[in-house]
Amino acid sequence: GAVVSQHPSRVICKSGTSVKIECRSLDFQATTMFWYRQFPKKSLMLMATSNEGSKATYEQGVEKDKFLINHASLTLSTLTVTSAHPEDSSFYICSASGPLNTDTQYFGPGTRLTVL
Amino acid sequence: AQKITQTQPGMFVQEKEAVTLDCTYDTSDPSYGLFWYKQPSSGEMIFLIYQGSYDQQNATEGRYSLNFQKARKSANLVISASQLGDSAMYFCAMREGTSGYSTLTFGKGTMLLVSP
Numbered sequence: 001g002a003v004v005s006q007h008p009s010r011v012i013c014k015s016g017t018s019v020k021i022e023c024r025s026l027d028f029q030a031t032t033m034f035w036y037r038q039f040p041k042k043s044l045m046l047m048a049t050s051n052e053g054s055k056a057t058y059e060q061g062v063e064k065d066k067f068l069i070n071h072a073s074l075t076l077s078t079l080t081v082t083s084a085h086p087e088d089s090s091f092y093i094c095s096a097s098g099p100l101n102t103d104t105q106y107f108g109p110g111t112r113l114t115v116l
Numbered sequence: 117a118q119k120i121t122q123t124q125p126g127m128f129v130q131e132k133e134a135v136t137l138d139c140t141y142d143t144s145d146p147s148y149g150l151f152w153y154k155q156p157s158s159g160e161m162i163f164l165i166y167q168g169s170y171d172q173q174n175a176t177e178g179r180y181s182l183n184f185q186k187a188r189k190s191a192n193l194v195i196s197a198s199q200l201g202d203s204a205m206y207f208c209a210m211r212e213g214t215s216g217y218s219t220l221t222f223g224k225g226t227m228l229l230v231s232p
Contacts, residue, residue: 043222107161
């Protein structure tokens with residue numbers, strides 16, 4: 001139980017395009033999901049907390065208009081990197097709390113974004 | 117001040133030996149949770165073990181145990197009988213409060229290399 005998937009696992013795009021990353025909780029409902037960014041050989045940096053049915057809560061320094069988060073259902077949250085630039089290239093990981101909300105966060109396998 | 121401190125950037129251990137990865141934390145919240153995650157080169161974050169601040173006994177999960185010393189604010193991970201597959205980055209993390217809605221704060225990580 002407590003499996004989180006992410007799609008795509010790897011994406012390469014041209015500068016200026018938008019990229020959507022999906023995060024799904026496969027066998028439990030997750031009212032809260034989290035989006036992290038990780039640079040090579042660095043720790044995870046929380047970008048935002050995604051709540052089902054409401055607006056995401058962004059961490060300081062994270063551009064809301066750049067990183068659009070939608071949590072439309074209890075099993076799906078999406079992160080859209082709009083007008084991507086090379087500096088947005090990174091490893092993006094989502095996690096979901098569940099299934100009991102007091103449990104640990106389970107992470108998806110991550111998405112490696114490369115912007116050319 | 118850093119909330120999670122991992123002082124060992126890298127550790128080496130021989131196969132079948134035990135190894136301790138250090139983690140100290142800083143919080144004024146009486147309720148908190150401590151987590152260890154493993155991140156192999158593939159990038160996925162694998163949950164290893166959890167310790168709640170009110171747990172009387174140290175957590176154990178198979179070959180993993182958490183040496184929880186509350187007064188010293190340390191939560192070291194002990195891996196017994198190391199295997200080659202244990203080579204990975206290890207992150208200590210803390211959640212303040214008990215709700216799954218609370219965010220995780222990660223340490224900088226320790227790279228563990230297991231040699232034959």
